[in-house]
Amino acid sequence: MKRESACKICKHYGQCTKAKRGRTITRMVNEVTKKELEQLYESKLGQDIYTKRKMKVELPFGHIKRNLGAGAFLLRGIDGVNAELGILGSCFNIARMITLLVGVRPMIHKIKAIRVSAI
Numbered sequence: 001m002k003r004e005s006a007c008k009i010c011k012h013y014g015q016c017t018k019a020k021r022g023r024t025i026t027r028m029v030n031e032v033t034k035k036e037l038e039q040l041y042e043s044k045l046g047q048d049i050y051t052k053r054k055m056k057v058e059l060p061f062g063h064i065k066r067n068l069g070a071g072a073f074l075l076r077g078i079d080g081v082n083a084e085l086g087i088l089g090s091c092f093n094i095a096r097m098i099t100l101l102v103g104v105r106p107m108i109h110k111i112k113a114i115r116v117s118a119i
Helices: 003-008 031-042 044-056 058-067 078-100 104-118
Strands: none
Touching: 031 044, 044 058, 058 078, 078 104
16 A cells, blocks of 8 residues: 555544645664664663673773774774774773873883793
């Protein structure tokens, strides 16, 4: 059945729209999946999962995106993206080490101590 013909046989035709062809309703292709994910998110289990994800995973990506200014990859292709992500990950790890060791100098001394003990 065409959209306009379905609208014309409705008992509310002419009340919900002034369009001659009738009202058009657009739905997403994956609307059922979207509703299921919304229900999961609103559940207790979904909130527990979201809380864990927010604490563990989002910290590095949020830091890389906002503090390091990497909102989008500059390079294209899997090799370029992997290289860029490797550099950004290294920057994140170094910044994290500086924070955990309370400054650059303590971090340098710690790295030297590790290097000397490995030899």
